């Protein structure tokens with residue numbers, strides 16, 4: 001299972017990268033604009049703070065085939081390896097995913113709202129699929145559709161990896177951990193909610209107090 005961070009907040013990404021085993025960072029145009037910084041600066045910072053082995057996902061902004069291909073080539077040129085171009089599964093996007101496959105450009109098919117959309121993108125050669133779990137739930141079913149997609153890929157021996165996205169809470173992530181999801185990309189607040197619990201803090205406080213009371217020091221020896 002790979003854990004990916006869905007954010008453009010460089011400080012928080014650094015913090016989580018020290019705390020956890022982070023496989024990479026996903027962004028989209030909205031996520032980058034939320035930083036309030038020039039897009040080039042955000043992308044350069046991501047390249048600087050992540051190791052060459054960590055994945056960086058940058059989404060195209062143009063929506064026509066030629067424009068998508070132009071931006072895909074640009075994104076791909078930003079780094080020697082592990083740069084992945086996110087392309088929405090529109091008609092133009094699906095054509096571009098096929099073309100990128102021919103050119104050896106790694107893609108993540110995004111804005112996926114159904115298992116069938118993801119499956120079609122996988123047949124076109126997408127390396128990764130990002131089903132939008134929370135947004136899918138708003139249409140009725142998120143977890144079930146992602147599980148179907150995992151089954152469909154497995155039954156067809158497709159190498160495409162699912163990076164489930166658009167999480168709003170740890171319950172959604174937990175459901176997919178249990179289902180054997182290959183990767184999740186989670187926003188910063190959800191990442192912290194996966195590891196923090198007030199009872200853990202309080203247990204550690206009690207250990208320290210008990211020790212100090214008995215031995216008059218706050219260390220083992």
Ligand code: E4P
Pocket residue numbers: 006026027028110130132134135165166167185
């Ligand atoms: C990830 O790469 C997606 O673009 C992102 O998770 C979408 O999240 P949202 O539904 O919160 O906008």
